[in-house]
Amino acid sequence: MTLQPLKRNLFEQLAQVSKALGQTNRLMILDILSQSECDVDTLHRKLGLSVANVSKHLQNLKQAGLVKSRRDGLRIIYKLSDESVFRLIVSLREVAETQLEEMQALLVEHLKPNTPLEPISLQVLKKMERNHQSFTLLDVRPYDEFSSGHLPNAINIPIDELSKNFSQLSPDQPLIIYCRGPYCMWSHEAAEILQEKGYEAKRLIEGYPEWRATQE
Numbered sequence: 001m002t003l004q005p006l007k008r009n010l011f012e013q014l015a016q017v018s019k020a021l022g023q024t025n026r027l028m029i030l031d032i033l034s035q036s037e038c039d040v041d042t043l044h045r046k047l048g049l050s051v052a053n054v055s056k057h058l059q060n061l062k063q064a065g066l067v068k069s070r071r072d073g074l075r076i077i078y079k080l081s082d083e084s085v086f087r088l089i090v091s092l093r094e095v096a097e098t099q100l101e102e103m104q105a106l107l108v109e110h111l112k113p114n115t116p117l118e119p120i121s122l123q124v125l126k127k128m129e130r131n132h133q134s135f136t137l138l139d140v141r142p143y144d145e146f147s148s149g150h151l152p153n154a155i156n157i158p159i160d161e162l163s164k165n166f167s168q169l170s171p172d173q174p175l176i177i178y179c180r181g182p183y184c185m186w187s188h189e190a191a192e193i194l195q196e197k198g199y200e201a202k203r204l205i206e207g208y209p210e211w212r213a214t215q216e
Contacts, residue, residue, distance in 0.1 A: 020064035036148030037079035119205035159186040181207035
């Protein structure tokens, strides 16, 4: 094979990965798999897609080398192929946020800069820890995602159970809330609810996968 056809073949493989990423539901599947491994039924419930639809998307992602699977009894469990897939998603996010005006407008409109709901970063959180500031770290993801991995010393109250579990939270302790990452609205919703109840609540812009990436 001469160099020019080889170059074309290599870019064709790259295009296969790009094509797999070019679909909203597949990106959302990767977002969930960056939290924890899942079977098809779990992804079906979390995304509200049909089992057949989820299975089809997973096969596309698997063919592109973005996910891999293992068998657990009758269940097929899927997860990201490795951390490079998560880094690819972060890079895609960064390009969109810096280059797409509509993305920038959505972030400004919905993530509320310069308001009580403006998020803090992992860097700020680490500075608070170094300064021995007292706070409670609240993870509002589902139980299975928390069990798979979470920030140190976090407590878990899923967003749909928050209103029934205020007693677990001290009104005298500041709260830092996180969920799946920058585009997860659960931390935003939780911060609004808790601020209305009189809690000092801030949300973390990053999620568990971003924190995990800093530990490598």
